[in-house]
Amino acid sequence: MAERTLHGTGATPRSGVGTVVWYGRDISLPDPDDVEVDPETERRRFADAVDTARAELESEREATAERVGEDEAAVFDAHIQFLEDPTIEDAVETMIADGGPAPNAVDAAFGEHIEQFEGMDGRMAERADDLRDVRDRLLRLLTDGERVGLGDLPAGSVVLAERLTPSDTAQLDPERVAGFATVTGGRTSHAAIFARSLALPAVVGIGTDLDTLEDGAEVVVDGDNGTLLVSPDDSERAAAANESGAAVVNDSVKTTDGRHVEVAANIGQPAELEPAAKRGADGVGLYRTEFLFLDRETPPSEDEQYEAIRQALDTFPDGRVVVRTLDIGGDKRIPYLDLPDEENPFLGERGIRRSLAPDSDLFATQLRALLRAAADGAGDLAIMFPLVATIEELDAALDALEAAAGLDDYDADAVDPEVGVMIETPSAAFMADELAARVDFLSIGTNDLTQYVMAADRENERVGDLHDPTHPGVLRAIQQTVTAAHAEDIWVGMCGEMAGDPDLTELLVGLGLDELSMSAVTIPEVKTAVSETSYSSASERGDRAQLAATRSEVHTTLDT
Amino acid sequence: MTVERTVTIVPEAGLHARPASAFVQAVNDHEAEVSAGRPDDDLVQAASMIAITSLGVGQGDDIKLVADGSDAESVLDELERILTTPEAELDTDDG
Numbered sequence: 263m264a265e266r267t268l269h270g271t272g273a274t275p276r277s278g279v280g281t282v283v284w285y286g287r288d289i290s291l292p293d294p295d296d297v298e299v300d301p302e303t304e305r306r307r308f309a310d311a312v313d314t315a316r317a318e319l320e321s322e323r324e325a326t327a328e329r330v331g332e333d334e335a336a337v338f339d340a341h342i343q344f345l346e347d348p349t350i351e352d353a354v355e356t357m358i359a360d361g362g363p364a365p366n367a368v369d370a371a372f373g374e375h376i377e378q379f380e381g382m383d384g385r386m387a388e389r390a391d392d393l394r395d396v397r398d399r400l401l402r403l404l405t406d407g408e409r410v411g412l413g414d415l416p417a418g419s420v421v422l423a424e425r426l427t428p429s430d431t432a433q434l435d436p437e438r439v440a441g442f443a444t445v446t447g448g449r450t451s452h453a454a455i456f457a458r459s460l461a462l463p464a465v466v467g468i469g470t471d472l473d474t475l476e477d478g479a480e481v482v483v484d485g486d487n488g489t490l491l492v493s494p495d496d497s498e499r500a501a502a503a504n505e506s507g508a509a510v511v512n513d514s515v516k517t518t519d520g521r522h523v524e525v526a527a528n529i530g531q532p533a534e535l536e537p538a539a540k541r542g543a544d545g546v547g548l549y550r551t552e553f554l555f556l557d558r559e560t561p562p563s564e565d566e567q568y569e570a571i572r573q574a575l576d577t578f579p580d581g582r583v584v585v586r587t588l589d590i591g592g593d594k595r596i597p598y599l600d601l602p603d604e605e606n607p608f609l610g611e612r613g614i615r616r617s618l619a620p621d622s623d624l625f626a627t628q629l630r631a632l633l634r635a636a637a638d639g640a641g642d643l644a645i646m647f648p649l650v651a652t653i654e655e656l657d658a659a660l661d662a663l664e665a666a667a668g669l670d671d672y673d674a675d676a677v678d679p680e681v682g683v684m685i686e687t688p689s690a691a692f693m694a695d696e697l698a699a700r701v702d703f704l705s706i707g708t709n710d711l712t713q714y715v716m717a718a719d720r721e722n723e724r725v726g727d728l729h730d731p732t733h734p735g736v737l738r739a740i741q742q743t744v745t746a747a748h749a750e751d752i753w754v755g756m757c758g759e760m761a762g763d764p765d766l767t768e769l770l771v772g773l774g775l776d777e778l779s780m781s782a783v784t785i786p787e788v789k790t791a792v793s794e795t796s797y798s799s800a801s802e803r804g805d806r807a808q809l810a811a812t813r814s815e816v817h818t819t820l821d822t
Numbered sequence: 823m824t825v826e827r828t829v830t831i832v833p834e835a836g837l838h839a840r841p842a843s844a845f846v847q848a849v850n851d852h853e854a855e856v857s858a859g860r861p862d863d864d865l866v867q868a869a870s871m872i873a874i875t876s877l878g879v880g881q882g883d884d885i886k887l888v889a890d891g892s893d894a895e896s897v898l899d900e901l902e903r904i905l906t907t908p909e910a911e912l913d914t915d916d917g
Contacts, residue, residue, distance in 0.1 A: 339843045343871040346850075350872065375872050382878065389875055 265493035268475075270443065270468035272488035273454035274783055277502040278463035279494065280420040280440030282479040285412060286402060292363050304364040306559065308354055310597045311364070311403040315345055318399070320603060337392070344396045349375070365404040372397035415439060420481050422472055426453040436460040436537065441483035443490050445472050450709050450720045450729070450759055457485070458762065458781030459527070459534045461541070463502075465490055467723065510542045511789040517771060521797040524777035525789050526581070528757055532570060535577040538782040542789055545581025545641065547705065547779020548757035549574055551588050551628065555596050561624055567631035575639025582642045584705065584757075584779070586684060587628055587659075589613045589648040599624075608713070613649025613686075618658050629666035636677040644680040646705060651689040653696055660700070684757070686710035691739040694746035704747045705779070708758025712736050731760040732816050734808065737773075741808045744774040755779055767791035769820060772804030824890045827898050828861055832906045836880035841904060846871045848900045854891025856901070861886045868901075 323338035344350070350371045357367035372393055379390035412421065412434050421434070421442040434442075434456075441463035447453050448467055457464035463483040468490065475481070475492065482491040482502040491498055516522050526547030527538035538546070554562045554570055562570075574583045590596055591604075591612025604610035617625035629645075636643035647659045663681065682703035685691055691711065698704060708731045713720045715736050718728035731737070740756070747754035755777030760766060762780025764787035770778060771792060778788060803819060810816045833841045849856045849868045856868035859877060861884050866873035868887070879885050885905065889897050 336840055336843065339847070340839070340871065343843060343846050347870050347872050348867055349870040375876075378876065393872075 266491075268443075268465075268468050268471050268490040268492065270465040270472075270488050270490070271447075271449055271454070272485040273449065273457045273464035273466050274462060274485040276441075276461055276463040276485045276783065277482060278420070278441035278485075279480070279482045279499050279502040280418040281416070282422055282475050282477055282481055283415055283419045284475075284477055285421050285423040285426075291365050291369055291401075291405070294361075294363055294366055297363055299361055299363050301358050301361065304358045304362075304367070305355070307404060308358065308364045308368065310559075311368075311400050312345060313600075314403050314597050315396070315399050316342060317597075317603065319345065340392055341396050341399075344393055345400070365401055368397060368400050368404060420483055422475060425451075426456070434462075436462055436533070441465075441485070443468055443472060443481075443483055445469060448721060448723055448726060455528075455759070455781060456530060458759075458783045459530060460537055461783035508786040508790050510540070510786050511793070512542045514544050515789045515792045517792060517795045517797040517800070519797050521771070523771055523775070523792045524582075524755070525785055525792065526584070526755075526777060526779040527782045527785060528762075528779050529574065532573055534782065535574055538785070539577055541782045541785045543578070543581075543782060543785055545578045546574055546583040546585075547755055547761075547777055548646075548707075549583055549585040551585060552590060552596075555588070555590065555599075559598055561599070561627075564627050564631045564634075567628060568635050571632055571635035571643070572639045575635060575641040575643060577641075579640035582644055582680075583639075584644040584646050584682070584703075584755075585632060586646045586648050587614070587617055587632075588624060591616050608719070614647045614655050614659055615649065617647075618655060618662070625662055626666055629663050630669060633667055633677060633679070636679045642680070643677070644682060644703065646682045646684050646703075648684045648707070649686055649710070650683045650697070651687045653693065653700070656683060656697060656700060685739075685743050686714065688715050688739065691715075691743050694743040695749065698746045698750040698752055701752065703753045703755065704743055705755040705757050705777070706740055706743055706775075708736070708740075708756060708760040711739060711758065712760075715739055730813065731758065732766070732820075733813050734810050734816055737808045737810075737816065741773055741804075748774060753777060762788060764788050764791045765820070768795045768800045769804060769807055771795050771797060772800030772802070773808070774801070774804070823892070823894050824888065825894045825898055826886065826888045827902065828884050828886045829902050829905045831879060831881055831883050831885060832908055834881050834908070836883065837874060837877060837885065837905070838880075842871065842874050844904050845901060846874060848897065848904060852889075852891070852893050852897035852900070854889040854894040854897045856887060856889045856897060858885055858887050860884070 319338050319342050323335050327335035353371035354367045357370060358364060376390045376393045415438050417438045418440050419438060420440050423444050425444050425446045439462060443465045444453055445468060451466055454466050463485045465483055465485060465488050480493055482494045482498055484491060515525060524544050526545045527543035528548040529535060529538060529546050530550045531553040554567060571585060591607055591610055632643060632645055650656050680702035682701050682705060683697050684705050684707045685694060686707040690697060709720055712729055712731045716728045716733060718725040720729050744754050753776040756770060756775050757779040761778040762784040764784055767788050780788060807816050807819045810819060831837060835841060837845060846869060857865035858868040859865035865888060868874060887898055887901055
């Protein structure tokens, strides 16, 4: 028996065994003699880190004010003021001008005042803790990627972290990592979605108990049960190591009564393409283009975007690649784009709203890159617009696409990509018939659709019970969307986490979905489930499920 | 326009924690350059939380404020209000 068991949320139905490596706990500074330093770059890095730190502090302040109270939130005001303190700023500027790397300058500038406050008594000494906190926050941002690299871990590592951001996971080498576990996060957090796409064992949201584990400890990451077994015994270790999922099915699949259902992969970065193809994906049902914009100082050029999309099309020469245009805003922040802070970012200028903003030329660049890639790449491109709420938005997006297609730097006759809308807002579900009349396909994004239909924050574990797509309210929105699409003879897919749950495959096939797109890990299970499903009986089950009044009635329908 | 004022500090915590935070915020919300310090010492940048906190001025101490700029009078009025309001009654702008 394991020495003890820590509980969290299983992100992937997989287990793995390995050795603990903490990520982001100790901050190591670059050796100033070893690195080439360009003061202009360092100044910029410092300014970006301050911007990001301010945004983090403001959102933590908000959250604390809401959950705990204004008095407790006030400490964040002080942190923001320390962050923006001209004394610190001047000292950092001076050290950078003298050729110091930004992290070292920050460390030294704060260090002086931390010592000064520590030497004073009583309440003054508390300020030293505040300064340390702000310093560490900045150093974490500044040394990202420079600390012991996530791409360079010993084989068999289990990565532990407070949380993993998209830029963190982009560096993880799935061949060398046995799994990971995080203090924060739920099933639809970035880290969890990433784990599923690579079939990496992962448990998220363990809480501060995780902090008690030290580097070098042996653990089993049990993504099925959402547990971490510390110091497993031989049988637990063997059970974790021997686990394997369903066999990979490379051919496209049909139900027992001959209805074809496309099973595709959700892709967040190029490293996920090959693993998805190996797990039998028919194509890509959701290509998130945000990754191209992360971890850099300026937006990617048209050529860079072209190359990335081309790579996806060439990975699936006989398949379809649905590319979602840029969906920033919400919880996805990109410092150099300098977007305004919003009180309520999930209800703010995200998705197509941002792409259509008059001050943005990112959309035109992206559309040109997509069209060029479609002309040259092997597979079929489909373009999908995120977070559409109105017909006006769709019309404006279609106009932008037409304008991009009017440019003569590619052969317009050779390419006629399908164009579709992602159904994520209640408005889009209600208006699905009008939308369907104007496009080639619809794809239901159940993570956001559930969040907006149920008014339940997908990152807030306290309303996690509401954030469940099997509530009848969500099922009816799905059913309405499918009916609207089929009335216009267009295909309709689903690209939320719900699509990748093999226990729900029969229901989704029964509701009439033509395509299911998911994190690559469950593709073999879902393909197997489709080929074991009879469409006619699934369809009856789907009818009963969407007539159910409660979630438990829905689940009863599924079980009988 | 340069104006100068000396104020006796009322909040129990002195120029520290919330009052200090409100103080620095008020300085940043105005155009005028403000410096502050004990009446006989060198003055420090009032926009710096670190500098202001390091003054270590407590309840009953005098603090000298010098403001230079178009809204010098109004920033000193606001700072005086903060320095003479007991902490419990102090409201932040966005509270």
